Ligand code: SF4
């Protein structure tokens with residue numbers, strides 16, 4: 001397998017807007033590696049990369065973009081996105097819906113990106129991809145993080161004279177901050193990917209993942225208007241935080257999903273719920289025992305009846 005292909009397979013999908021391995025430079029870079037690149041309205045290819053592109057949105061991207069557009073999350077999702085599967089798994093997510101005619105991002109104009117300061121994570125990453133082996137689903141994998149360049153043939157940004165280090169570029173693009181917000185969610189997807197097809201997620205689990213990942217308003221209603229808070233031990237401080245703070249709620253949703261989808265720690269079921277469950281199981285067992293006893297007695301009676309019938313028949317003879 002070529003180095004470039006290997007990079008592509010191991011890198012996190014959201015951090016790399018281009019999936020054509022031939023555009024990936026097979027050279028491992030560090031934060032201190034030099035980068036010659038600049039993107040600005042003067043480049044001849046300006047906005048070319050905002051067409052014919054797949055941009056998967058993270059929960060944080062959705063939160064920030066729907067705030068920017070002053071839309072409830074579900075309206076944003078309906079108007080600007082289309083469903084996709086994340087990283088070749090069965091986990092549902094969304095990607096930006098391109099325009100019918102020009103296959104353009106709905107936020108691009110000839111003057112550039114109309115949501116630039118709130119643009120999605122994937123748009124910030126180009127042209128520096130990151131491979132983070134630690135996020136590949138295992139908790140104890142040795143962390144190995146490195147960077148690589150994605151050079152699309154049409155991109156003239158590499159001909160600009162501006163020099164940076166990878167670290168400076170990432171700071172300028174606000175990537176570190178995004179990584180922090182996206183990290184736990186990405187780990188869920190990569191964890192699922194590392195499971196392969198051995199176990200399938202139930203439809204209910206997929207629906208929950210999609211709801212929590214794309215629509216925090218609905219997730220908040222689920223938490224506060226169902227029996228959720230009676231089921232899980234959640235301290236008062238957390239309840240108050242997630243009631244009013246979307247970022248806290250988003251982080252909480254990642255913990256909840258990791259717990260329900262992968263059995264990760266971080267959420268405890270209340271003692272009352274466990275006691276109720278134990279009672280329910282015991283009641284079911286008692287009922288099964290009684291049923292067994294009834295069946296045994298019926299069988300015994302039937303055998304007795306047959307024995308008597310047999311004796312009667314013998315006596316007749
Ligand atoms: S969100 Fe902005 S930067 Fe990203 S593809 Fe759309 S127009 Fe381009």
Ligand code: SF4
Pocket residue numbers: 038039040043045046047048049050126154155156157158
């Ligand atoms: S193709 Fe490259 S230089 Fe051109 S607009 Fe996109 S990122 Fe900027």
